Amino acid sequence: MFASKRLSKELLKLQDKLPPGITLVKADNFEEWQMDIRVMDDNPLYKDEVYRLKFSFSQSYPIEAPEVTFLRTPTTPIPWHPHVYSNGIICLDLLDRQGWSPVHNVESICVSLQSMLTSNTKKERPPGDENFVRYNTQRPRDISFVFHDNQV
Amino acid sequence: MKVTILEWNAVAAWRWDMPDDDVCGICRNPYDSTCSKCKFPGDECPLLLGECNHSFHMHCIYSWLRQEQSQEKCPMCRQPFRSVSQTATGTNNQQNAAQGNNTTAANTPANGTQNGTA
Numbered sequence: 460m461f462a463s464k465r466l467s468k469e470l471l472k473l474q475d476k477l478p479p480g481i482t483l484v485k486a487d488n489f490e491e492w493q494m495d496i497r498v499m500d501d502n503p504l505y506k507d508e509v510y511r512l513k514f515s516f517s518q519s520y521p522i523e524a525p526e527v528t529f530l531r532t533p534t535t536p537i538p539w540h541p542h543v544y545s546n547g548i549i550c551l552d553l554l555d556r557q558g559w560s561p562v563h564n565v566e567s568i569c570v571s572l573q574s575m576l577t578s579n580t581k582k583e584r585p586p587g588d589e590n591f592v593r594y595n596t597q598r599p600r601d602i603s604f605v606f607h608d609n610q611v
Numbered sequence: 612m613k614v615t616i617l618e619w620n621a622v623a624a625w626r627w628d629m630p631d632d633d634v635c636g637i638c639r640n641p642y643d644s645t646c647s648k649c650k651f652p653g654d655e656c657p658l659l660l661g662e663c664n665h666s667f668h669m670h671c672i673y674s675w676l677r678q679e680q681s682q683e684k685c686p687m688c689r690q691p692f693r694s695v696s697q698t699a700t701g702t703n704n705q706q707n708a709a710q711g712n713n714t715t716a717a718n719t720p721a722n723g724t725q726n727g728t729a
Contacts (some may be wrong), residue, residue: 461638461674464647469640521637522674561675562636599704 462520463489469564472582481569484596491515493504496569498577504539505576510577511546511554524559526600527568539582540575542608546592550585550604551575574575627658629666636687637671647669660695663688 464524466489470584473483484493498505515526529547536544542550553571569610582590584592629642635658639645639646642658646668667675667688675681676692687694690698 462649462673465639490626519674522678560689561671562640562686 461522462516465521466516467568473566478566478570480573481566483525489516491604492565494565495535496568496576498573498578500577502577502579504579509535510538510576512569521561521564524556524563524600525565525568526598527554527572528599538576539584540579541581541583541585542575543585544588544591545584545594548591548595548599548602550606552604552606554599555604555606556600557603558578563591616689625653629658635668635671637667637675642668643667654723661690662693663675663690665692708720 470483470486477483480497480499481525482495484495486492494512494514495509496512497509511530511532517523517525520564526565527549529543529549530548531537537545537547544550548574551571553560553563553568579603612635627642632641634641635646640646643657645652648670649668657669658666659672661670661672661686665685667686672686672692675686676683683691
């Protein structure tokens, strides 16, 4: 109830106007949406690529943060980034319990991720990516990330 | 011709003293509307103004502050959220009856439409 009212407002706005490089792919219900993002400058790491984001909302959105991950599809890879695991899980404070605020929304998350990518110059995965991807069984919202890197 | 007024009914409307186009940052509903859980705007679903000057529907900000993760901070500026008063003060179009903490006759059109004619 809480979530669906707020999400229907967001959807109306997303269908009307979106910032450059962000497109709405799928929003058939109020549980899961998909968005595509592109990086708008010439960063060679991300040039000419499109990335798909999967948003999962709980009933308590926006009091609770949505779960946001990159989704690999035949046309959309997982972007290189020292905070993005190769299974699409993103380590970003604003998506975590500690950093989330209910004034954020789908659009502002997309913009934050665009800027997280565009400011990056390292073609790297987070340390321990291989093990994390192989053994992690937790949902992103239940992982306790330690935010140590204020650079990116 | 002489007209004798036997009875007259005064109708007053009031609204929150907020900019017209502003919405609550949490539910994104206009301040003059309700939070996502309420049906009736006005005293039933009041606003809360923080010392940081950010305001929200009281129900919205409470559901946020109840979360441990909020650390009792304002969702906008992350300063500790302290309300200025119990409720924001409403402005009254007809008389200065509505002080925000008291239900007065002027508050009666709280039945869904702010400009309801009783």
